[in-house]
Amino acid sequence: MIQTDILIIGAGPTGLFTVFEAGLLKLRCHLIDTLTQPGGQCAEIYPKKPIYDIPSHPEILAGDLVTNLLAQIAPFEPGYTLGEQALHLEQAKDGQFIVTTDKGTQHKAAVVAIAGGLGAFEPRKPPLENIGQFEDKGVQYAITDPEQFRNKKVVLAGGGDSALDWTVFLADIAQELTLVHRRNEFRGALDVVDKVQALKDQGKINLLTPAEVVGLEGESRLQNVLIKQQETTQKWHTDYFIPLFGLTPKLGPLATWGLAIEKNAIKVNNALDYQTNIPGIYAIGDVNTYPGKLKLILCGFHEATLMCQSAFKRIHPEKKNVLKYTTVSGISGFDGSRKEASKATIKTIK
Amino acid sequence: MSEINITLIDRAQKEHQLLAPTDMALNLMELCKAYELPVEGVCGGMALCASCQCYIKSDHTLPEKSEDEEAMLAEAFHVQENSRLGCQIPITPNLEGLVVELAPEE
Numbered sequence: 001m002i003q004t005d006i007l008i009i010g011a012g013p014t015g016l017f018t019v020f021e022a023g024l025l026k027l028r029c030h031l032i033d034t035l036t037q038p039g040g041q042c043a044e045i046y047p048k049k050p051i052y053d054i055p056s057h058p059e060i061l062a063g064d065l066v067t068n069l070l071a072q073i074a075p076f077e078p079g080y081t082l083g084e085q086a087l088h089l090e091q092a093k094d095g096q097f098i099v100t101t102d103k104g105t106q107h108k109a110a111v112v113a114i115a116g117g118l119g120a121f122e123p124r125k126p127p128l129e130n131i132g133q134f135e136d137k138g139v140q141y142a143i144t145d146p147e148q149f150r151n152k153k154v155v156l157a158g159g160g161d162s163a164l165d166w167t168v169f170l171a172d173i174a175q176e177l178t179l180v181h182r183r184n185e186f187r188g189a190l191d192v193v194d195k196v197q198a199l200k201d202q203g204k205i206n207l208l209t210p211a212e213v214v215g216l217e218g219e220s221r222l223q224n225v226l227i228k229q230q231e232t233t234q235k236w237h238t239d240y241f242i243p244l245f246g247l248t249p250k251l252g253p254l255a256t257w258g259l260a261i262e263k264n265a266i267k268v269n270n271a272l273d274y275q276t277n278i279p280g281i282y283a284i285g286d287v288n289t290y291p292g293k294l295k296l297i298l299c300g301f302h303e304a305t306l307m308c309q310s311a312f313k314r315i316h317p318e319k320k321n322v323l324k325y326t327t328v329s330g331i332s333g334f335d336g337s338r339k340e341a342s343k344a345t346i347k348t349i350k
Numbered sequence: 351m352s353e354i355n356i357t358l359i360d361r362a363q364k365e366h367q368l369l370a371p372t373d374m375a376l377n378l379m380e381l382c383k384a385y386e387l388p389v390e391g392v393c394g395g396m397a398l399c400a401s402c403q404c405y406i407k408s409d410h411t412l413p414e415k416s417e418d419e420e421a422m423l424a425e426a427f428h429v430q431e432n433s434r435l436g437c438q439i440p441i442t443p444n445l446e447g448l449v450v451e452l453a454p455e456e
Contacts, residue, residue: 045398118392124456127427159424183424185417245425248399248456249392 002079004030006311007099007109009086009254012040014285014300015115016069016078021308023076024324027315028334030079030107032086032099034120035247039066041117042297044247055298065297075333081105085120089257089281097280111280111311114259114266115300116287118249126157126243128216138222139241143170149240151175155225157213158244164188166244168195171204178206178236180213180227213241254287265289273310274303280314282307354443359407359451360387370441378404378436378450389452395437400426402436403453410448412439428454 006022008015011033019029037043039062047063054060060068084101092098092108099107123141125131131139143149143166154174156163159181165188167179179196186193200207208229215226217235224235251264259276260267266283268274270290274282284307285300293299312321330340356368356378370381379402382389390401397418403426406412412434415423419438423429433453439445 041393045393046396049396118390124427127454127456159421181424182429183420185421185424187421245427246399248401 001098002030002081002105002107004028004079004107004109005315006030006111006113006308007032007097007107008078008113008115009033009099010040010115010117010285010287011035011038011080011082012115012117012285012300013042013065013069013297014117014304015040015113016066016073017301018113018115018284018304018308019073019076019078020069021305022311023073023334024326024331025308025312025321027308027312028078029076030081030109032081032084032101032107034083034085034122036083038070038080038082039063041249042066044121051297053296053298075331075335075337075339077334081107085252087253095280110315111282113304113307113311114254114276114281114283114287115285115304116251116254116283118286119251119254120249121247122250122252123243124245124248126213126245128213130216134216134218134222134241137220138218138239139216139243141243143242146170146173149174152239153237154178154240154242155180155213155227155236155238156242156244157181158246159183159186159188160244160246161188161192162246163244164192164196166242167205168192168199171199176206176238177204178208178238180208180211182210182212184209213243216241251287257281259283262289265293274307275310282311352443354441354446354448356381356441356445357447357449358382358385358387359449361452361454370445372441372443374441376441378402378439378441380437381441382436382452387452388455389436390455391437393437397422397435397438400435400453400456403428403433404436405430405451405453406432406434407449407451408447410445412445426453427456 005027006029008031011031022029042062043066050059084103086099087102088100090098096110097112150173153176155178157180199205211229213225214228217224225241227236266288268283268288274284276283284303286295352372353369356370358366379391392399392401419435
């Protein structure tokens with residue numbers, strides 16, 4: 001069981017900055033995220049896109065914002081449970097919350113801060129009517145163990161980075177690799193596109209464009225995909241079909257935790273501290289809603305700051321707390337590091 | 351201030367008459383959100399998701415698809431000949447009378 005002060009669900013900008021504000025109050029944090037890297041949408045959807053409304057940054061790339069936040073919170077040594085989805089919430093007899101992930105990792109904390117953005121990222125699944133019946137029986141949406149495809153027939157679909165990267169990677173592993181995409185143009189790093197072109201020219205992969213997988217066939221597991229190219233549809237024997245169409249956020253299991261939800265977002269007390277209808281559980285950033293809500297990173301930072309003050313009072317009801325300015329007090333990390341303004345130098349004029 | 355009329359058909363085939371200002375730098379996805387229609391706009395308008403995909407039902411001349419929009423539509427689902435991403439269609443005076451239908455949710 002992982003024990004912490006504030007358990008943060010969602011490692012996007014708002015969740016990450018929560019670690020900093022909590023750290024100033026000497027509260028420790030642990031983050032859970034379904035993605036395997038921190039940064040949320042900024043890292044997953046648009047790392048190379050600029051943001052222009054972060055105060056004091058006339059322009060910053062979303063990926064750089066995440067890098068900077070990670071550096072800023074590093075002294076407060078947050079824990080991470082990445083690549084796992086917060087699935088289940090219960091309140092223990094001592095009033096603390098226990099959150100269990102889909103992989104069974106348990107976390108305990110007095111305060112839960114949901115900074116889940118638009119939800120947990122899930123693979124976009126093509127709308128093939130029987131696809132559910134073949135999931136883990138030939139159909140999968142991510143590649144965790146490339147070795148499972150050794151000497152197998154594999155069909156990949158998609159036209160972005162992950163489809164291209166995996167095509168290059170699996171070309172030497174799979175017995176037969178086929179990449180299917182709806183157009184001839186691919187959206188990926190130029191050198192990877194060139195590599196895929198070379199693999200095609202050498203006859204090491206099948207590249208079917210413009211084409212689309214329109215059906216799946218099999219008994220107990222997947223045996224064929226139906227590939228439509230121009231007006232003809234052909235049956236293509238394969239062991240695996242891996243659609244790689246990126247990820248999309250879904251509110252998911254959070255919706256079943258008894259939280260008040262409105263328009264796919266969690267209702268909070270914005271006049272006070274962004275607490276939900278369950279005392280001790282807060283919702284900050286894009287995941288919450290209240291009158292006048294704006295889904296902006298800078299608003300998430302503000303919400304995280306106020307929320308941490310409230311969390312402190314909940315965790316240490318007996319302690320007096322006064323707002324400190326970092327310029328005055330400096331920053332003492334849990335890692336023993338210390339940052340502070342340099343002292344004035346005094347020199348006498350005789 | 352000038353406004354145009356847009357007919358939006360939702361996923362239950364219900365028609366909504368939308369009054370759209372042309373001087374607010376809005377796009378079709380944002381207009382739908384302003385009317386609280388069920389358009390998620392996950393990526394915020396970067397043509398990086400397909401949650402604002404719609405079908406153009408009238409024969410208006412629309413701006414050409416950008417490379418980003420073409421690429422996203424090539425990976426979207428339920429795509430038809432008249433599919434567009436709402437976030438890539440600015441509300442301009444020449445769209446008076448536009449009729450659009452929301453594509454199914456993924």
